[in-house]
Amino acid sequence: xxxxxxxxxxxxxxxxxxxxxxxxxxxxxxxxxxxxxxxxxxxxxxxxxxxxxxxxxxxxxxxxxxxxxxxxxxxxxxxxxxxxxxxxxxxxxxxxxxxxxxxxxxxxxxxxxxxxxxxxxxxxxxxxxxxxxxxxxxxxxxxxxxxxxxxxxxxxxxxxxxxxxxxxxxxxxxxxxxxxxxxxxxxxxxxxxxxxxxxxxxxxxxxxxxxxxxxxxxxxxxxxxxxxxxxxxxxxxxxxxxx
Numbered sequence: 001x002x003x004x005x006x007x008x009x010x011x012x013x014x015x016x017x018x019x020x021x022x023x024x025x026x027x028x029x030x031x032x033x034x035x036x037x038x039x040x041x042x043x044x045x046x047x048x049x050x051x052x053x054x055x056x057x058x059x060x061x062x063x064x065x066x067x068x069x070x071x072x073x074x075x076x077x078x079x080x081x082x083x084x085x086x087x088x089x090x091x092x093x094x095x096x097x098x099x100x101x102x103x104x105x106x107x108x109x110x111x112x113x114x115x116x117x118x119x120x121x122x123x124x125x126x127x128x129x130x131x132x133x134x135x136x137x138x139x140x141x142x143x144x145x146x147x148x149x150x151x152x153x154x155x156x157x158x159x160x161x162x163x164x165x166x167x168x169x170x171x172x173x174x175x176x177x178x179x180x181x182x183x184x185x186x187x188x189x190x191x192x193x194x195x196x197x198x199x200x201x202x203x204x205x206x207x208x209x210x211x212x213x214x215x216x217x218x219x220x221x222x223x224x225x226x227x228x229x230x231x232x233x234x235x236x237x238x239x240x241x242x243x
Contacts, residue, residue: 005071015072021058111143121146131155135237176201191216
């Protein structure tokens with residue numbers, strides 16, 4: 001709600017409007033009585049008669065409705081006519097960037113670290129490493145383990161352990177300019193590949209003579225839509241489109 005135009009919710013929200021109706025013949029007697037009381041200065045009885053008119057607020061436009069109309073129109077004109085739209089867009093961009101920035105891998109879970117929504121941690125359970133994402137709107141209490149479904153959601157699980165290799169080095173994302181050697185591991189897309197021989201600028205793929213795929217991260221799709229996905233329950237992650 002604008003401090004300058006208090007009768008309108010724009011641009012923070014949408015105004016709600018009644019659907020107006022026409023005055024009908026049966027309203028004539030009550031309307032006449034209402035006018036007589038107003039002319040006589042008897043507002044108490046005038047208000048009483050007004051309340052007897054069926055759906056009177058949908059048939060007559062008073063100061064409150066006119067003020068809402070005026071404020072809504074002025075809010076729209078100022079929002080798009082001045083710098084309001086640009087300022088609003090920049091503010092929303094900054095808010096969205098702040099949300100994106102929280103989608104970060106924090107590292108191995110630590111009970112003394114403060115975590116926030118969309119922080120990602122690695123958590124070990126009985127020798128298996130799991131990735132968890134924080135889903136809580138607010139500040140997660142210190143020491144809340146990733147296994148608590150009210151605050152965390154599992155993202156993926158460590159794959160089966162293979163045979164031990166020699167001189168295995170993880171290089172993160174594959175790069176065409178990097179010289180890789182046997183047993184070097186790179187990530188490309190959602191998969192990990194290990195080098196079968198020394199090579200440069202040979203993109204990893206299934207069937208390559210230079211690379212072998214050793215792991216693929218299970219894919220999880222998060223809905224992006226205007227309304228809550230059908231069947232969504234507490235803890236499910238989705239992105240809302242705000243017009």
